[in-house]
Amino acid sequence: MNLFMHYFSLFFPLFIFILFLYKLLFPSPKDTKNSPPSPPKLPILGHILQLGTHPHRHLHQLSNHYGPLMLLHFGSVPVLVVSSPTAAREIMKTHDSIFSDRPKSSITDRLFYGSKDVAFAPYGEYWRQVRSICVLHLLSNKRVQSFRKVREEETQLMVQKIKQSCGSPINLTDILLWLNNNIISRVALGRKYCTEEHGKKDIMGLLEEYMKVLGVVDIGDYIPWFAWVNKINGFDRRVEKLAKELDEFIEGVVEEHSRVEKHEADGLDLVDILLQIQREDKIGFPIHRETVKAIILDMFAAGTHTSYTVLEWAMAELIKNPKIMKKLQNEVRTKFKTYEDIETMQYLNAVIKETLRFHSPIPLLVPRKTIQDVKVMGFHVAAGTHVLVNSWGIGRDPTIWENSEEFKPERFLNSNVDYKGMHFELIPFGAGRRGCPGLAFGVTTVELALATLIREFDFALGEEKLDMNEGIGITCHKKIPLVVIATPMVS
Template structure:
């Protein structure tokens, strides 16, 4: 009987011996991407530096286009090549379509009730569908054409009043984009509310690093350095503003039937969607706020930043400005303003904007993703729960893809089919795949219209006969790359 017991026990003993061997064997044969050396506790957090896209580019040049960092105890995959980006955005797009649960976006977006930071799932699919079908469709974007043209005319007239003196063109562009987004999304401009400072603080928070998100037991550091307080303050200010906007719309629309005979802004449309209640989740007020917040932040900040960088590059490269003016003048045929109908023929203008987006992508480190399962990527093992940072800024400067990548050369796009719609992974200013920016066709018409009309109507130059190469092109790092110093110029009328 004892012998029988031993025979029965033997397989279990063997199994217990094999399990550690199997575990060690699997660990031994894992092939993670190369990693720089890390410190205890903080990992590689210290290597992000004050300018993460540049810091990560330098690290990737040493360790490779797929690089594994550890921010605290969180594994983060850094992608710095078009080939690797294709794997993330196309081959394994579904696996990498979720978002990490970071504390700052959670507080600022009503617990991920927005589109940009919501984790992948049914809620995200529903709210994105609402935005694409009801807010950002081609028909809807076209319906606001008059708003874009009216605000552009106001900008041109404001510049006219400033001719003969030095003025801040950056400030005027921010005001223009803010007014367009306010009118489209909220129904009117809000001169009584100071958006610029709030937007800057919002973007700085989103682009910053929360220690508690990567080292939970050090969350008190965020409190000690005031990060929690600043985040809560910005969230409260935006919420109070958006709550007032929605209440204003509810009161305005009381007793009014929705229909095609009145011009609706985004808040009106979302309130109608809420009233119809045809979606499969509770469409509450926080969802409306989250969607509007995305439209407002994405539409205002990234658009104004792109226009500012384009104008800065043109001031820095007068020969490019002259070539662009030549194209626009030929198409305008003496008219005082350029319209959106003219854009189809403006190939050099489109090349200038593409080159601007290449050198100055609105979000240089695309919004982080997170893997939802284990996957093999270019021969490396990527574990479930790995965060992914795609360095669009570094990919756009890859010497193996771009000739003279640091130079501003719009001509490189004239004979090229490369576009920014997410099909060319060497050029990702708006991301790609399921989580690519849904607002491309909303922001690009603003960029084209404003840039064409400013350059058509005025010659721009640095103050006091400053040399173009002296223009400060340094940036401030955040979720978006802002120009560190405002674009101060003198304008001379051309017409």
């Protein structure tokens, strides 16, 4: 978003006369349908330049003044901002089917072969079939458990990697990203792709660029006659280059898998499963090559970055709060002997919930769009309205959470509130039809990695102070990597 703010700050004087002339000649019509409250806006541009580098924070501030349902305009496109559990329930449960479409995006269309993945596909029969594949064949509980050995092996490799640098500062952010990338690579693609191999570009660099690009609002999607801006500033070339490199990588993976037909007994990765569904036509729905590649890119990229982001913030908060760290260490080091013990560790679970509340990995979730007019909390919402659910803002709301700006896992010890889409005060993975199908896989990885780190090491900061500022992108990771000194626990 800051890319466009910078560009328009340079050229805004050129548009000022036209904008106010437009306002004079075409005054805004009076609202006769009781729309949600809305802040003052610029003519033509609306509110699109007012979001700043961290839109979830600015929208949270605005919602404190304008309420839990707030109407913005990006160009001429109405955008509903949802900032309370009651409003989120209306969107994701009461009227879930009406709010289950996705806004058309030139960025996701280019990256995902016309938005043929599960996250960004328009609501309809194609999306239902693709989601069914993900839920029943790729990310079922049985399938998630079948990859337990991969998670355990890679977690132990992480421990060995940290031990090699004990006593010296280590970039824990890089190690956590490396861990999640290795797990997802093996699960989804069949082997690791964490370094440059055989002339291929480092996939970690591609994924970082991917998350940054998805965090950009393409002004051409909202004001088509400003689409030329992206040609001038190079953003179009940036997206095309990324799409080409990602496609070359994913195409190579699929082609490699296509040469060997594997069966369940051989141990299938997600590409194998998709190709098997494609060959055997198990679902009565044609699975084309681009669909396979779009789904794999979804799983690979989203699975890597959301899990590592949660782990990074959890470790940062534990290091910042030594009493909480000590309490978690006491539980983990007493109870954690085998994988099954994770289910018995209540404080570990509370720490993860509190991290998801305080640092929602995708703070504005993935945008939705209405398919028809609807009434929400007494307000009229028109068909075609885009919807942003501020899960970060809901997690920081002081009317819901006592001492909301304090990291306090204890709040969840005697609470049945969970993050699985049934409690709308905690929705880091969304809810309803468009809830994240990879929730179970991601949380299982976070639980094992966090418990292992706390059991195996004591952590301290080096000379650098702990910086808790947020970076920029669709996922809300730390701006400055977490650098620590790890000391193996003495038995």
